Amino acid sequence: MVSRTSTQHSVVAQTAASKHELVSKNKATWRVYLTLTKPKVVALMLLTALVGMCLAVPSGLPLQQTVFGMIGIGMMAGSAAAFNHLIDKKIDGQMTRTSRRPLPSGELNSVRVFGFAAVIGLLGFATLVVWVNQLTAWLTFASLLGYAVIYTLYLKRATPQNIVIAGIAGAMPPLLGWTAVTNELHSNAWLLVMIIFIWTPPHFWALAIHRRDEYAKVNIPMLPVTHGIEYTKTSILLYTLLLSIVCVLPVLVGMSSWIYLSASLLLNSGFVYHAWVLKYRDEPHWAMKTFKFSIYHLMILFVALLADHYLL
Template identity: 55%
Template structure:
């Protein structure tokens, strides 16, 4: 009996929690949930209802983690080839694909239940569409079909602030679609900077990313042009009266820095020096831009408290 208990304790301590956690792509999910939370706050002039905030964030996080785990399963063979991803739990054999699929299914079911019963059906359906868009349409089809994969598939990744908005209001609004448009325009320069830095990996894995199919020079040009589009799109919240001067100031400064990276990458062609820094800044950029939206939204109430 004692030996049986000892074996059970030993096996339980070896349960691969860290590997399952890695399946969720926690840093990506954190960014998704952050933009969704900002969407919640922008949806109301006052404070977000606590139940919508907590359960909406939880349901969106679980669903995003489910999509990430499905992505790991589908891309297992590709990940094993690429230096950047070969250390993931499935290529290394630390987890098996059926366990990962079961984990993804459980996360998705719980996430959908939370959103359906504790938030609202519209948010649940939109989240489910986003999950399918990323885990199936993008990962299974678009990623392997066209060098414009990330442009078309970016729609799934741009959904979180809309989901946050509907979690609070139960309805869509043009301002929520502006938030969607910002992330949609941000996705290509964000991802292409990584694709430029890791294009040999994608070529080895036979994934038709733009630098593999059309070369690095054209990809740099596309990255620059989409960055211009992004900077222009980020002016729309101010132009439509959604946000004020505080946001506009932040958007212009942040966009100017992003343009600096894109121009440097294009002009110099020095991928080793500028590609990964551009990728790193793109993440900081999106977080800071949405933080500026949040700060601007509550600027007037805060001024009233101070003065």
């Protein structure tokens, strides 16, 4: 009797453990697919898209275009990121920073990643066409192609100016947000694009300095690999100085005022300082510190644009 009871308890325990393992596996799989979309990167892109929406209209945002615009742009950005995982599978497996991604680690295979990227991309495009407007849908599709195909498949392997040439694709979200609520292109939206376009090279080159040996190992011609670290540090400093000028343009055209200007001057001073230290002092791990600062720089800069728009 005791033996039978023990056996029953054992079976129940094993069944519960199996169910728990299945739930955990399903949960892990969901998270694995989420990592394909590079959610932190997409979140920053959506912030800039939202700012574009807010600056495009003087009063309240149109609910339908705002909600479905954010959903569609986010899904297509996630699709581009997933295609990037797929195209860079071999390279990712050889680099320490990316070797644990779903494809090189074996958590997902290429067929599933392609299917996932295609489905969310098509759904995002359809969402924009049906509930937003065709202009935004096609511009977002062009950005997807620019990042996932032109940059990842060709430019990344072809020229040390890869991130400069393809930077326009990653700089598009404010324009996409603007067109989502207005269905028109506007010069002010292109100013926001220009800010991100100039911000991108020093942001990415700082990371490239930190990972120079890994890029060299997989024959990716990033600027520190082809032109050396000192040349790249100089380029970062010059771009941060140029960025400081470009960031003043929204004030000069009357798009924003003193709240944004104050934040911009402070943030750009911090970016220039990081670039200066990176160039002229031998501080350990400063390239990575510069890279991390650049992320906060862009995020706070666009929040300041938002605050200036609604508070003044």
